[in-house]
Amino acid sequence: MTSYIDNLPVGVSSRSIPVGDLDVHILEAGDPSNPLILLLHGFPELAFSWRKVILPIAQLGYRVVAPDQRGFGRTQPRSTANTPVRYGDDVHPYRVLNIVKDAVALVFALGHRSVAAVIGHDWGSRIAAFCSLIRPDVFQSVVMMSLPFGGPPSLPFDVDRQAIVPPPNIFDAEARARLASLDPPRKYYMTYFTSPQANEDMLNAPQGLRAFLRAFFHVKSADWLDNDPHALASHDPSELAKLPHYYMMPFTATMPEAVMPHAPSSEEVKRNRWLPDGDLSVYVAEYGRTGFQGGLDWYRASQPEFYEELAVFSGKKIECPAMYLSGRKDWGVFQTPGAFQRMKSEACVRMDDEDVVLVDDAGHWVQQEQSEQVVKHVQRFLKKISLEV
Template sequence: MSSQSGLSCEDVELLVDASGRRVEVGDVTLHVVEAGPEDGELVVLLHGFPECWYAWADYFRPLVEDGYRVVAPDQRGYNLSDRPADVSAYQIDELAGDVVGLVDALGYEKAHIVGHDWGAAVAWWTALHHEDRVRSLTVMNLPHPTVYRRHLLRDPAQQLRSWYMLFAQLPKLPELLAPVGDWAVLERMMRSSSLPGTFSETDMERYRAAWSVPGAYRSMVNWYRALVRDRPRPKRRTVEAPTLIVWGTNDRFLRPKMARESLSYCADGHIRTFEDATHWVQHEEPVAVARAVIEHIDDVWWTPNNTPDEAGYRPV
């Protein structure tokens, strides 16, 4: 594959019938990969840094086999999606707006939102500010925004773990250093912070293709720049949608105590921890994490008040 062309679903064997296309969601157009029955409940999978839609490659098949319509976008700035130039375009309100715009464009009222890392930050924000559009929430290794803010301000141990956020504020330097040695810094970061063998050479080749899209890495770093400049606070604290927190406890970047603290900000929250996993829990435990996600959204969807006759569709 060309390092300049990005990563499409045609470059990956997903074991399901999937397609990629570009979808207008407001002021940007997102590249999305989608699969599953068009009348299935919608599941939106949000990747984190420094990944792209491919972060969820292992999740298409189990979700589709359970009857869900699965959509994994490249979030704005990443891979094949639009890359606005201004840092302000990456404020968290804009990113959550993309999710709502995507749900609208796909013709749904609500969606099950699943996110990891930065994708979890967008998922939390969407559930807090667009609660009427979120049927269920699943977040992986990123705490509730109020918890995260508190620890960044008061917890020296977490401040030390988050040093990279300050490095990202430097003008131009992160963009200049990252591609050196065929993206050696990013590859080393991912491999050293995950369990041995988590990312194959094929995985890294695919991510390098996404990182090499002209302007993409600058946009990816701009997420961090926008966060520090804007310092947003959610308008409300409690997530009303049923919430599952998935956490790999050997996370190099985030203290595990924040996972349990986040439960107090969920009206209906549950936590599933993986003691041997790291920040990259969805890659290290794909079968168990997929099962946990499906059980969570099945429980939300299949209730005594949501029978096949009333809902018109029941995933099987």
């Protein structure tokens, strides 16, 4: 089996530590006495997705730690460590608030009371945002990657004088029906990811797990030339239909079927330098062992009945220094209409224009596709905020 250790850069180590109900697997580098930086991955990634940036950031004078987050890779509940996560399992542990608690507990377990920066990508971006929103005493700055933070769920304000307009709900029956009525009919990937069959579809992809993951990473990268991200005008289905098939899926397709027509050729795979076959093998081995359900339960726990508890923070803003960094070819910037603008104008009090960065020649997997650029921009941000103290 391809292991983490076989593919880690020299200077990056791997181990597991007990944190709450979890045995948390981490990758780390740097002097443990240095200020801590926490790296939080997304889906379908692992701590391994930070392999190219852990050591360079540590060499700036930090202790850098990247965990496999709850339900991913080698981080599993201690009581069920040898049992794959199943669709019918309780999803409450995957709520945003509980994942934030996991992050705080990890920081404390590592012997730190504060974090110089929490850096999150994709799902990790949302967790990093809420970490800095809820515990600014612990998380002193934040870097959000790919997924922009438009603020916590809002509560109706001044309802005495104006009508309540409910926010769009991508999970409700009306939204699903409107997407299904398009020509051709579509469905939203997050709704699919909450379905009972998604894990089996991907784990047992007709093209094989390796070919599926290769295609999925490819289509969301700058290597897929059809990626042309731009702002969407609204949540109207006709606008959302402009998203590529890995977000707005053909109605009857599985995710492996949605990405299969756009899989890279053998020549494109040979030219790939950011995810060579050896690195892809780590993802194949880990997901082949655990399945995808642990990560998919993050989507199940983001449905309104769980996510709305975060409305207790309605109106609260991120007040620590904040940075947003993504690939210029990443549709994640715009997949939620309006979130990118709300992040810059409302949700983050201390986000300078220079700290909203779109990296050339990178798509969704920016820290893997353009690691040197990511390190450069993170270094500038960290240096700037250190001078502000």
